[in-house]
Amino acid sequence: MNATKKLFVSSTLGILLLGLGGCGSMTTQEKYTVGGAAIGGVAGSALGGGPVGTVGGAAVGGIIGHEVGKNK
Numbered sequence: 001m002n003a004t005k006k007l008f009v010s011s012t013l014g015i016l017l018l019g020l021g022g023c024g025s026m027t028t029q030e031k032y033t034v035g036g037a038a039i040g041g042v043a044g045s046a047l048g049g050g051p052v053g054t055v056g057g058a059a060v061g062g063i064i065g066h067e068v069g070k071n072k
Contacts, residue, residue, distance in 0.1 A: 028072045043061070044056050
């Protein structure tokens with residue numbers, strides 16, 4: 001593995017760990033909202049095939065996750 005690739009992988013892992021650390025104080029409803037937005041964004045990208053599909057899917061997924069999280 002060359003030096004550039006090692007730096008990229010290390011940086012990505014560091015950012016990921018910092019991001020996950022911020023989720024520790026989230027409520028259950030917030031976790032469901034974020035999870036729904038992530039899943040919706042991936043699904044929207046796959047089905048819509050572009051930035052509009054991704055954003056639309058994330059919005060719909062976030063709303064669904066928010067509503068599901070209310071009942072937990």
